[in-house]
Amino acid sequence: MDKIINTADNYVNEMLDGLLAWDKRLARDDRAVFLRRSSRPNKVGIVSGGGSGHFPLFVGYTAPGLIDACAVGDVFAGPSVDSCMRAIKSADQGQGILLLYGNYGGDKMNFDLASEMLEMDGIRCKTLLGTDDIASAGPQEADKRRGVAGLVLLYKIAGALADEGADLDHVHAVTAAAADHCRTIGVALSSCTLPGRDAPSFDLAAGEIEMGMGIHGEPGIWRDKLKSADALADEMVDRLLADPVAQPTNRVALMLNTLGATPVEELLIMYRRISVLLEQRGITIAVPMIGPFTSSMDMGGVSLTLMYLDDAREAALRAPSDCRYWNLGS
Amino acid sequence: MSIDTQILRVALRRAALATRLAEDQLNKADARLGDGDTGETMRRLFGALNNEMPEYSDDIGGFFAELAKICARSTGSSLGTLVTVSMMVMAKQTKGQTVIEWTDLSPLLLLVRDQMMARGKANLGDKTVIDMLDGVATALVNCDNAADAAARSRQACTTTLDLFRDRENRIGRARMFAKKTIGQDDPGMLALSCLIDALSGDTNIQASSHA
Structure with a gap:
């Protein structure tokens, strides 16, 4: 299929350039996109990330009431460790970070590495994986399921709770229960x-x-x-x-x-x-x-x-x- | 002659060339089992390592630490992140050193293997790049010179690919195609094989039987 692009290698960066030109509420630190102004001071940060090619998932939900920051990977590839760290830092207000993303190997490795490095800087992260795709594994192996569109609903629930001032453990617990359902x-x-x-x-x-x-x-x-x-x-x-x-x-x-x-x-x-x-x-x-x-x-x-x-x-x-x-x- | 940063710099240039030449073949191998981006991932990653290579210094640990940082910002794929992990392990293990003795290479690679398994939550036998690394690291036990290392590691690549070709992939996206993976080389294994071909002197990747 023909595509309206300049070069394949610049696909993601030029897409992000356009997104930020369109939505002035967003800022960018390399491959991390985040809200310039938080929807509430001193709130739990909600951070996601994933490969490009799924828009509006993931980065399109960087918006008040949903996620605060997003680490953006190449098309169908996880975000780099560096972009995960930048996204986490940009969303950190000292109340902890919920890392909410799909259950994919590369994404997990990169967010795990990033959060471990940032824990040394005092940033507390809790992880919740989207695992809603029932076709990817049976109920007995539900933890192996991939995260797909259900992530969007989880973003909204986590974002709303964080905006209400809930603490990280509560945001995680309620969103995890939602993920289970x-x-x-x-x-x-x-x-x-x-x-x-x-x-x-x-x-x-x-x-x-x-x-x-x-x-x-x-x-x-x-x-x-x-x-x-x-x-x-x-x-x-x-x-x-x-x-x-x-x-x-x-x-x-x-x-x-x-x-x-x-x-x-x-x-x-x-x-x-x-x-x-x-x-x-x-x-x-x-x-x-x-x-x-x-x-x-x-x-x-x-x-x-x-x-x-x-x-x-x-x-x-x-x-x-x-x-x-x-x-x-x- | 031991391994120093000058040798590592040459190795990186060869790796960048090798991954560029092998891009299409690795993509095709991956497309049979996944989303067909292994070649692109490796080309971009080793291209970045080559293009952003740190200024010359004889500090091997520092050199690997800088490479790890480049990897961390250049790749997000599972395979790319395993390369990042390998650079981090090497940085930690060679901190303060100006050379790596050939006899130390095998134990270092075994440490890299273990960290890759921990990070990737993979086991030996899952038919991944880690099995290939295990094969090479094991083959290099007590190896004390470059020529022998080249011969042993290339032989290990051939042996490991042959050993695993008719097995099922047991992890990652390819595990979902389990039966389809029988008879296919794992793209990560092939990528490491291409790199070893290049590092051991064979940059004629297009003609390599491995890819």
Whole structure:
């Protein structure tokens, strides 16, 4: 797929240049992007990071009420140790830092190294990994699951708690409970092409789809011919509801997300079915979100995220924020 | 002749050239199992190390410490971070030294291996770059000169690739393709093999049987 770029090597830096030219609330220290003014003095810092190519995840959520700073990696590569350290330092107000990012090997190594180095400077960090992708490992190995779109909901919950003045342990505990009750599954319709590459990242024939494929093209559950929107909605809802959680409730936050190339109109066609299915199961969609929240470059496909809500989670999701990519339905 | 910073500087230049020449082949090897960026990662990392090489000094520990800093800001990939870890270990272990004796190379590499395992939460046998490093470090036990080190380490690369080719990857993204990884060389192992080819005198990477 042709791309509007100058050079592949400058893809990320020039993207960040544009982001900062657009959003004057943001500042940048090399590959760390952070808020110039904190939404509250003396608050716990919320820091994330990850590879580029998933916009608005991760850096797009650097906004009041969500994350304070983000370490930005190359396309589909983790952020460097240096950028993790810069992001942590920029968000530090002496109240500790919640490191909230997806469960990927490189990201973990780099944030671990960075936080260990900064602990010597007196910066206390606690880590919480997004592990919402149910296709990436079974319930018995839930700690091996990847973090995908569900991270966005966790950003909002952690950000809201930090803005209320909660301490690091409380922010971590509530957000961790939310993570335990958050599940995502995706379906890919077409591959994506990385900047500078001649070929797509993986092969997916025309008319074929892969249920459960990850946001970097990691293998899913099955690959077969394209199904109807209703059939896909049925399977995705069934799989999410069948995945066990400790305390399921009858109110959920729902995020229906395009992976890049799939238009929002097709998401609406799916939502028409999903909303009926959940109603039939006695589940209320308290927080509906439809749109582009987590992409995989130009991949065709969608992901569906459900988070079971209690009062604290729902209040945090509804708390004030000011982010271009955080859009609640009515 | 022992290993000093002048030798290390030449080695870095050769590594930068080798990773540039091997970029496409490593990308292709990685694309069979992952997202196809191993070649790009290595080319960018060793390019940065070469381009930003510290001013000459005979302090080996200081040299590795500076390289570690360059790595820490230049790469975020798992493989790249393992290179960062290796530089940090070498910096710590060679602090205050102006030379590394060839006989000390094996124990140093074994320490690097152990730290990589701890950081990467990997075990020997998982079919990663760490298995390749283990093979090379073990082959270098009691090695006391450059020519012997070159021969032994290149042989270790061939042996280790052959040993692991028909096994499954057990960690990282490739573990999800477990069956598909049988018959495939691990891209991280291949990358280290390319580097060793270059460091031991063979910069004709395109013709290397390993890549």
